[in-house]
Amino acid sequence: MTNDDRTKTNGVIVRESPYGMQREPTFSGILSFMRRKYSKDIDGAELVVSGIPFDLAVTYRSGARFGPQAIRLASAEVASTTPYPWGFDPFENLAVIDFGDCFLDVHNPLTIPQAIIEHARHILASGARMLTFGGDHYITYPLLKAHAEKFGEPLALIHFDAHSDTWPDDSPDSLNHGSMFYKAIKDGLIDPKRSVQIGIRTWNDDFMGMHILDAAWVHRHGTDAVVAEVERIVGNRPAYFTFDIDCLDPAFAPGTGTPVCGGLSTAQALSIIRGFSMLNLIGMDIVEVAPAYDHSQITALAAAHIACDLICLLAKRKAEK
Numbered sequence: 001m002t003n004d005d006r007t008k009t010n011g012v013i014v015r016e017s018p019y020g021m022q023r024e025p026t027f028s029g030i031l032s033f034m035r036r037k038y039s040k041d042i043d044g045a046e047l048v049v050s051g052i053p054f055d056l057a058v059t060y061r062s063g064a065r066f067g068p069q070a071i072r073l074a075s076a077e078v079a080s081t082t083p084y085p086w087g088f089d090p091f092e093n094l095a096v097i098d099f100g101d102c103f104l105d106v107h108n109p110l111t112i113p114q115a116i117i118e119h120a121r122h123i124l125a126s127g128a129r130m131l132t133f134g135g136d137h138y139i140t141y142p143l144l145k146a147h148a149e150k151f152g153e154p155l156a157l158i159h160f161d162a163h164s165d166t167w168p169d170d171s172p173d174s175l176n177h178g179s180m181f182y183k184a185i186k187d188g189l190i191d192p193k194r195s196v197q198i199g200i201r202t203w204n205d206d207f208m209g210m211h212i213l214d215a216a217w218v219h220r221h222g223t224d225a226v227v228a229e230v231e232r233i234v235g236n237r238p239a240y241f242t243f244d245i246d247c248l249d250p251a252f253a254p255g256t257g258t259p260v261c262g263g264l265s266t267a268q269a270l271s272i273i274r275g276f277s278m279l280n281l282i283g284m285d286i287v288e289v290a291p292a293y294d295h296s297q298i299t300a301l302a303a304a305h306i307a308c309d310l311i312c313l314l315a316k317r318k319a320e321k
Helices: 064-077 107-124 137-151 180-186 215-221 223-234 267-276 299-318
Strands: 047-053 096-103 127-133 155-159 197-199 211-213 239-245 279-287
Touching: 047 064, 047 107, 047 299, 064 127, 064 299, 107 127, 107 137, 127 137, 127 211, 127 299, 137 180, 137 239, 137 279, 155 180, 155 223, 155 267, 197 223, 211 215, 211 223, 223 267, 239 299, 267 299, 279 299
Parallel strands: 047 096, 047 127, 127 279, 155 197, 155 239, 197 211, 239 279
Antiparallel strands: none
16 A cells, blocks of 8 residues: 555554554544554554543543543544644654553443453553543542552552542442542552642542642642642652543533532643653543533543643653653
């Protein structure tokens, strides 16, 4: 197949390498993230994008199972030009594939946590890192189990959210999207002294020793101060990054299950993330995008841009080694 032939068909299907960008119309084609090669073959991949379409753990509005699909669709526009303000193609030196979604037996919910763990183990065993799209925020708990097993525990946690998700729940079989980090701390998966939660604006009687940079703190001190504080707290500890899209104010992310007013703007969130070039990010997820409540893809576009910036961070860190 000639290069000219490739430009006339879908690059996700014919792409032979996980490197480089291949321009296609933004309005057509297969829904892979940023036009990455769709493949179950992880060999050679340095970052694996995948989805976990799970939303059985929500306390309010469901629909985040459609989040991975919505983020992929929105990413077609993000992939149409060189990412700003980076000024480089992150796929020139970072091999990224789209693995598709984790298979879940939704008729047997108690099998789901282990299915997510096995999904993550399979990818991490290859040496690749993960960028995962939810799904509701419960998925971070089994993902943390797999990452702590791979990289050693406890990990640092960088957590963007309106909610602390440290509410008590001691039921071992509970699929609760508000208690993952309560369980993760109890399990020794994360170290609260080296972890930080950004954008919080719901009350909890016990934040379990986590460093809290609530939404009011971010608005008052600015994004540069947030970056400096996160670097001080986390240092070079292996860090898991999780972004609940409801960290953003509903004006910027209406398409989510538990919106809370007073949150960050998309510009604030991106500015903070772009400052994380010194952090050792060993795994990442973006969760709680529920497109049924979205308007003009505002929420999904925000998630796609956050994901693109995370990829650029990894590519920049690799290039500087």
